[in-house]
Amino acid sequence: MTTETRTERSVQEGDTIRDRIVTWILLEGDRPIVAAGIVTAFVATIAVLISVDILAVGPDSFTATIFGSGLTSGVFTIVTIALSINQLILSWVFGTPDTLTARLDGSRSLRHKVEELANRPSSPTDPAAFLSLIATTLSDRAADILTVSDSPGWQAPDELTAAMEDLVAYGRNIDDSLGGNAPLSDTLGVVLGPEYALNMATVHRLRNDYSSTLPGDARVDLRAIEELLESIAVSRQFFKTMVLQQDFAALSRQLVYSGLLALVCVISLTLIYRMNTVTIPLSTLPIVISLGIGIIISPLALFAAYILRAATVARKTISVGPFIPPQNR
Numbered sequence: 001m002t003t004e005t006r007t008e009r010s011v012q013e014g015d016t017i018r019d020r021i022v023t024w025i026l027l028e029g030d031r032p033i034v035a036a037g038i039v040t041a042f043v044a045t046i047a048v049l050i051s052v053d054i055l056a057v058g059p060d061s062f063t064a065t066i067f068g069s070g071l072t073s074g075v076f077t078i079v080t081i082a083l084s085i086n087q088l089i090l091s092w093v094f095g096t097p098d099t100l101t102a103r104l105d106g107s108r109s110l111r112h113k114v115e116e117l118a119n120r121p122s123s124p125t126d127p128a129a130f131l132s133l134i135a136t137t138l139s140d141r142a143a144d145i146l147t148v149s150d151s152p153g154w155q156a157p158d159e160l161t162a163a164m165e166d167l168v169a170y171g172r173n174i175d176d177s178l179g180g181n182a183p184l185s186d187t188l189g190v191v192l193g194p195e196y197a198l199n200m201a202t203v204h205r206l207r208n209d210y211s212s213t214l215p216g217d218a219r220v221d222l223r224a225i226e227e228l229l230e231s232i233a234v235s236r237q238f239f240k241t242m243v244l245q246q247d248f249a250a251l252s253r254q255l256v257y258s259g260l261l262a263l264v265c266v267i268s269l270t271l272i273y274r275m276n277t278v279t280i281p282l283s284t285l286p287i288v289i290s291l292g293i294g295i296i297i298s299p300l301a302l303f304a305a306y307i308l309r310a311a312t313v314a315r316k317t318i319s320v321g322p323f324i325p326p327q328n329r
Helices: 019-030 031-051 064-091 099-118 127-150 158-177 184-192 195-210 216-271 282-316
Strands: none
Touching: 019 184, 031 216, 031 282, 064 216, 064 282, 099 127, 099 158, 099 216, 127 158, 127 184, 127 216, 158 195, 184 216, 195 216, 216 282
């Protein structure tokens, strides 16, 4: 088996409208809006099925039984899920002094390394600005190697020149993809792909192949490029943890709110049914039931929307170094 390495010039982006829609639903979209879309689709489907008499919601149907037993227990299950998520969040937040100190030292070490490589007295605290600093420094270091290769006295190998040109474009593409005051999930989305790992593996091989023939400045820059790519990998893991903590905290709160509303709704819909009759006009019953079901499933829709993003992030960030699953290449 041969080892093939290559460099990437840009981060992965959706090439088609379908890809962009899928990316928005799975990752970039606001989670309550995605959940609202799920609820809307569900309500529309139920309304159509009722209108064509596939689903029965009249006084002589089993609708009251469904609301009174199955859906009520399902709503209470949502409360259990919310409690479990809160316990997960607390397990992340709390810790011994040694554990908390280790986390702080790790983040400070990353910042200090990037500041040293960028020749800056300090680094931004905003995640997008911090990643932008890494990207611009990466481009500058690669451009410096190209400048050295153009000087008399040393002819850079074509392979090294091509790789540095790709890395200059890669760093600039990351910087261009980062918007000001962008949500943390959007910042994470810029570096979710395997490009950094491919570039890291290539730079490591180039250092091993050409370190003995490189001028001193180019050797230092190539080592700095590898460390900057490593910083992207570590930053990505930090951002992932922050995104998941924020999402799960928001999810647990929204599950409580929507769960209470769903409980009130399911009780109300159960009580409008009486023996062979209902307490509201029959003409309005399909609309009331359709909207009521939408309210009842809203906690589940919220749960699905947040879990979709968590699962997407977990799948795309499963490795921290230059190991790329075949399906992600």
